[in-house]
Amino acid sequence: MIAYIDAHVHPPVASFVDGPLAPYRRGIEAHLGTVIEVLEPVELAEHYRQRNARAVLHGWDTSDLTRETPFGSAKVAAVVAEAPDVFVGLGAVDPGLGARSVAGVHETASLGLAGLSFHPSAQGLAPTSRRALPVFEAAEEHGLVCVVHTGATRLGAGMPGGAGIRLSPARPIYVDEIAATFPELILVIAHVGDLWWGEAVAVAEHKPNVYLDISGQDPTQLDAPSRRRLEAGLVDKVMFGSDFPFGSPDQWLAKWDALGLPEKITEAVLRETAARVFLRSD
Numbered sequence: 535m536i537a538y539i540d541a542h543v544h545p546p547v548a549s550f551v552d553g554p555l556a557p558y559r560r561g562i563e564a565h566l567g568t569v570i571e572v573l574e575p576v577e578l579a580e581h582y583r584q585r586n587a588r589a590v591l592h593g594w595d596t597s598d599l600t601r602e603t604p605f606g607s608a609k610v611a612a613v614v615a616e617a618p619d620v621f622v623g624l625g626a627v628d629p630g631l632g633a634r635s636v637a638g639v640h641e642t643a644s645l646g647l648a649g650l651s652f653h654p655s656a657q658g659l660a661p662t663s664r665r666a667l668p669v670f671e672a673a674e675e676h677g678l679v680c681v682v683h684t685g686a687t688r689l690g691a692g693m694p695g696g697a698g699i700r701l702s703p704a705r706p707i708y709v710d711e712i713a714a715t716f717p718e719l720i721l722v723i724a725h726v727g728d729l730w731w732g733e734a735v736a737v738a739e740h741k742p743n744v745y746l747d748i749s750g751q752d753p754t755q756l757d758a759p760s761r762r763r764l765e766a767g768l769v770d771k772v773m774f775g776s777d778f779p780f781g782s783p784d785q786w787l788a789k790w791d792a793l794g795l796p797e798k799i800t801e802a803v804l805r806e807t808a809a810r811v812f813l814r815s816d
């Protein structure tokens with residue numbers, strides 16, 4: 535049995551770190567007090583393989599807003615191909631590009647990826663934007679899982695005007711609208727909404743097609759009401775993610791272990807829910 539599935543990994547390969555992450559890299563490193571080490575795909579795979587774990591890799595495409603070369607679906611698929619025993623891939627399309635965005639969704643499906651990763655703050659576009667809707671419609675058609683970053687972001691943090699990045703498109707309630715419009719589409723609210731935690735939890739409790747990834751959240755900060763909800767109705771809705779390389783899976787898991795939660799919750803959060811969503815296993 536695998537130890538865990540890390541549902542939220544931004545592979546620190548050169549084409550991402552020196553590509554669309556480059557404008558924000560120094561600011562993030564200063565914020566985290568660390569240096570992001572560029573890895574070869576095989577080195578990243580080995581990190582997870584040694585831990586008997588799997589990693590869901592996220593693409594990144596903000597090309598409409600920033601003109602940065604995307605870490606798009608083809609690049610994600612190339613990294614996955616280096617270690618298909620370890621990696622599951624989520625491609626990326628910037629939803630603001632009209633027919634090109636929809637073509638990107640078709641391409642993502644043809645590459646055999648599991649889904650798509652969106653970052654509404656970095657893309658400067660709420661999921662409910664009229665321009666984005668055809669993208670979600672195509673994803674639903676192909677059965678692609680859509681992971682949507684929500685809440686605050688380290689991108690642009692501390693930079694003048696937050697580097698122009700707005701937090702408002704990253705509200706979880708926009709995912710609720712998409713989930714209602716496309717009931718067959720599987721959606722994941724990344725970071726459990728972060729500053730909009732309650733909003734994200736309410737959406738996941740209400741919509742069977744919405745899940746939560748707990749990346750970027752310190753499990754020791756779970757308050758008593760959140761913990762009770764996790765142990766009750768949300769047990770099959772929450773999945774672990776580390777946000778690597780911005781977070782450490784080892785450190786997060788050590789904190790989680792220290793909580794002493796019932797084994798069935800750990801099973802669900804570390805393995806079962808992500809396996810159902812991304813590996814399509816029962």
Ligand SMILES: [Zn+2]
Pocket residue numbers: 542544592683724777
């Ligand atoms: Zn992320």
